Amino acid sequence: MANCELPAERRRACLGFGLPLAFLLLAASLVLAANGAQEGGAVTKAVEYRHFPVIGSRVAVWIIAQLHLMFGAFVLAVPMFALIIEFIGYKTGDKRYDQLAYEFTRLLSVSFSFTASLGALLTFMLFILYPKVMNYLTQIFSWTFFPYVLLFFLEAVFLYSYYYGWGKFHPVTHLLIGLALNLVGIGIIFIADAWLTFMNTPRGIDQAGHLVNLWEAINNYIWMPINIHRLIANISFGGSIAAAYGAYRFLASSTPEERAHYDWMGYVGNFIAISALLPLPFAGYWLGTEIYAYSQTLGVVLMGGTFSWLFIIQAVLIGNLFLAANYYLWVSMQRIEGAERYYRFIKYLLASITLCFLVWATPHSLVATVQEARAMGGQHHPILGVLGVMSAKNTAVNILILTTYISFLLYRRGNKEPTVSWARTGNLIQFAIFAFAVVFVIFLGVYGYFVEAKVRIRLSVPQVLTVLLTMIVVTLIDVFMFKNARIKGPIRWGEMPARSQYALFFIAITFAWTMGLMGYVRSGMRQHWHVYNVMKDTSPDAYTPTLGFAANVITITVLIFFSFIAVIFWLTGLTSKKSSGAKWEASA
Amino acid sequence: MKPLVVLILALVLLGLRFLRLSRVLWVPVWWLASYVFLVYGIEPPLPRSIILMFMGIITLSLLAYFSVDSQTLSAAWGAIVRFVTDRRYTIPLAMVVVALPAAVGWVAYRNASKAPNPPLFGRTIHPPPPIEITFKGKKINLTEADNPFRALEKSDPDKFRQHVARGRVIYFQNCVFCHGDNLNGEGLFAHGFDPLPANFADPTTIAMLQESYLFWRIAKGGPGLPEESAPWASAMPAWEKFLSEEDIWDVILFLYDYTGYRPRAKESLE
Structure with missing residues (x-):
């Protein structure tokens, strides 16, 4: 394992470890003080809201909360794939994996301090600016604060042990620390999710809003869907940021070894991001279904009301993500000798992606002038209107996923020539499976128009299962087919055009923007409620901002986030300069 | 759909295959064909807002297609440089220099001379019901x-x-x-x-x-x-x-x- 014992790092560790904890202790004491004040006197009851200068309380909390969430997502996600990569390195004995896992983990040290500081700032702001709602939430969830603080403390212990213990512990001990770090991280996110999901779909309280059952308040209707959705999204987001770091270092590299190493890092980060992106739409769909089931009003606010336009923007962003991810894979094929055979397929894959993207982004109700609406016979176009509903969207996203998978399959095969006797049959079977999957997914999509909504929603399950099963079976066939394959040439890591690295930046920024957008949707759908149907928002900000305003706030937040990320990349780059005896061996 | 428009487009695209156009030239051809199809090939006509969005997506895809291969990209860049610097292309270059602002001016004129329309709104068709x-x-x-x-x-x-x-x-x-x-x-x-x-x-x-x-x-x-x-x-x-x-x-x-x-x-x- 790489040796990274540096006095400067130790100092940074003390800072990184101490600063967040100090903030956290301050925040915890503030919470307890606020709770005590609420029980003890009428002072806090008199003040329901305070005003934040210039931008107002809502925008201030909005920006800080989103920044905290983005850093939190990154800090919780990176250990997940770092652990898996380290484990691969341990099992295979390939030092490059170990080095890569360490490189990913290196990003965590500074990020963790940023996350904790932003979290503490968010706590302060919430208690200062929104004392009424925070008092209420403290009444409901006060007992969850203690395990949260404890887990946070353990997170700090495990994270720094994991990072600074690299190469110093026995590999198995180190892996176990990584595992503990991940479990604690998941615990943290689950507790925090309980607080925010309760605000959307409150449960475990009586008519007057008093707590009846804490577990029910935690396990409210969308708690688990949000947990799952966030876990997957965090991995995707973390992978994309790590890939962006690889791209940054690739572009700044001065030696072929460094370029090769960071090219590989970018590739692995992107692979993680896209692999996690594939099931994400389905997790989101489960979440949406639960919201609709909880309240038709909330469901319509999301999918039929003002917020539905944000989903169109989201569709455009996700379409861009898929396009960029595939683009990166196609450009990457240029560094693989023998992959030229597959270039001719790119245009068909691109056509499929474009068509699915168009369907995915088609709104149900179109923005049209009166004349255009009259010509269409209403706000719904007779042809496009059909593409604007979930049956079409589900079909499009499933085929989009399959197409991306095919791109990866071609990339994977790039320099390999099967030597098994049944290669031709295997290819035919794979083709038949793909064809069947596409036809079946489209059939279910079309069938969805002829059945009631409840059945239609359920049809998404066989669609997803078909796609997942297809990917598993085709991968299995591929693995056996390319066992002992003849290698046509090496993968020339580092020989990538710069535009491929900008595609990685584009993916990371798009992920961050999508995350900001969806975070706003989840929070904003409550509209004028702090806790839906329980506690009204009576502040001056109790209105839904215009889409343009919301988009501007999200954009500014993303810009701030990437400014911070640039600082983190720079700091991490300083650390790695000292220890970048990157012993890169060109991969086969 | 308007079958005649679709048929003409298909025939033109098929015909162009025999000319063995380079990948660089196929990009504007597909862009134009997509535009013509969206504007004139669908009945009832699509609203302008959706055509703009679709064309944005198609443009992105075609750019991806165009730039994915380094050889194509450098060939295209070389062609552009030659077009701008080679004396042989002085007349076509002058035509482009005149045509581009003229096209922008024509679009501006067309927009300014249109009959007044009520403003465009993204109306919420299914507003959320109260509880x-x-x-x-x-x-x-x-x-x-x-x-x-x-x-x-x-x-x-x-x-x-x-x-x-x-x-x-x-x-x-x-x-x-x-x-x-x-x-x-x-x-x-x-x-x-x-x-x-x-x-x-x-x-x-x-x-x-x-x-x-x-x-x-x-x-x-x-x-x-x-x-x-x-x-x-x-x-x-x-x-x-x-x-x-x-x-x-x-x-x-x-x-x-x-x-x-x-x-x-x-x-x-x-």
């Missing part, structure tokens, strides 16, 4: 409310048919003038309204909604729409002033019965 409404003094929870006669469909089909028949009479006495005798939103008065009356035959309207949602819309009409649905000039009356609760549930039964759609069922919480 509870008051109907003639009675509170109705829209999240929990069900059509009280829907159960008769199985328990007492004859009685159910009576309610549907009653709904039909109510519809043709009150709603047909705007929503039309085919329930497709093309009633006699429809052409005078903006927004146009809802088209119930569209599989993406009432089939997507629970019956309580329809009850709310019929009972409260245009005046009862939430603010987010602005700009709102809906001519839909608040039918609670003219119809009873039973009348409204009956007419809802008729809407689903006539169109053959099923109302959105309530999902169970997991």
Whole structure:
């Protein structure tokens, strides 16, 4: 394992470890003080809201909360794939994996301090600016604060042990620390999710809003869907940021070894991001279904009301993500000798992606002038209107996923020539499976128009299962087919055009923007409620901002986030300069 | 779709294959073909907003196609450099230099000389319903409310048919003038309204909604729409002033019965 014992790092560790904890202790004491004040006197009851200068309380909390969430997502996600990569390195004995896992983990040290500081700032702001709602939430969830603080403390212990213990512990001990770090991280996110999901779909309280059952308040209707959705999204987001770091270092590299190493890092980060992106739409769909089931009003606010336009923007962003991810894979094929055979397929894959993207982004109700609406016979176009509903969207996203998978399959095969006797049959079977999957997914999509909504929603399950099963079976066939394959040439890591690295930046920024957008949707759908149907928002900000305003706030937040990320990349780059005896061996 | 436009486009694209165009030239060809198809190939015509969005996506895809291969990219870049610097291309270059601002000027002229139009709004077609409404003094929870006669469909089909028949009479006495005798939103008065009356035959309207949602819309009409649905000039009356609760549930039964759609069922919480 790489040796990274540096006095400067130790100092940074003390800072990184101490600063967040100090903030956290301050925040915890503030919470307890606020709770005590609420029980003890009428002072806090008199003040329901305070005003934040210039931008107002809502925008201030909005920006800080989103920044905290983005850093939190990154800090919780990176250990997940770092652990898996380290484990691969341990099992295979390939030092490059170990080095890569360490490189990913290196990003965590500074990020963790940023996350904790932003979290503490968010706590302060919430208690200062929104004392009424925070008092209420403290009444409901006060007992969850203690395990949260404890887990946070353990997170700090495990994270720094994991990072600074690299190469110093026995590999198995180190892996176990990584595992503990991940479990604690998941615990943290689950507790925090309980607080925010309760605000959307409150449960475990009586008519007057008093707590009846804490577990029910935690396990409210969308708690688990949000947990799952966030876990997957965090991995995707973390992978994309790590890939962006690889791209940054690739572009700044001065030696072929460094370029090769960071090219590989970018590739692995992107692979993680896209692999996690594939099931994400389905997790989101489960979440949406639960919201609709909880309240038709909330469901319509999301999918039929003002917020539905944000989903169109989201569709455009996700379409861009898929396009960029595939683009990166196609450009990457240029560094693989023998992959030229597959270039001719790119245009068909691109056509499929474009068509699915168009369907995915088609709104149900179109923005049209009166004349255009009259010509269409209403706000719904007779042809496009059909593409604007979930049956079409589900079909499009499933085929989009399959197409991306095919791109990866071609990339994977790039320099390999099967030597098994049944290669031709295997290819035919794979083709038949793909064809069947596409036809079946489209059939279910079309069938969805002829059945009631409840059945239609359920049809998404066989669609997803078909796609997942297809990917598993085709991968299995591929693995056996390319066992002992003849290698046509090496993968020339580092020989990538710069535009491929900008595609990685584009993916990371798009992920961050999508995350900001969806975070706003989840929070904003409550509209004028702090806790839906329980506690009204009576502040001056109790209105839904215009889409343009919301988009501007999200954009500014993303810009701030990437400014911070640039600082983190720079700091991490300083650390790695000292220890970048990157012993890169060109991969086969 | 306009088959003639599609046929001409297909023939042109097929014909160009024989010319063995380079990848660089195929990009503008496909861009133009897509534009022509979206503007002239679909009937009824697509709104300008959606054409812009689609063309944005298509442009991105074509750029990806164009730039994925380093050789194509450098060949294209070389061609552009040659076009701008080689003396052989002076005349075509001059034509491009004149044509580009001329095209921009033409678009500006066309936009400025167009007949005035009402401003464009992204209107919310399905505004979220309130949790509870008051109907003639009675509170109705829209999240929990069900059509009280829907159960008769199985328990007492004859009685159910009576309610549907009653709904039909109510519809043709009150709603047909705007929503039309085919329930497709093309009633006699429809052409005078903006927004146009809802088209119930569209599989993406009432089939997507629970019956309580329809009850709310019929009972409260245009005046009862939430603010987010602005700009709102809906001519839909608040039918609670003219119809009873039973009348409204009956007419809802008729809407689903006539169109053959099923109302959105309530999902169970997991």
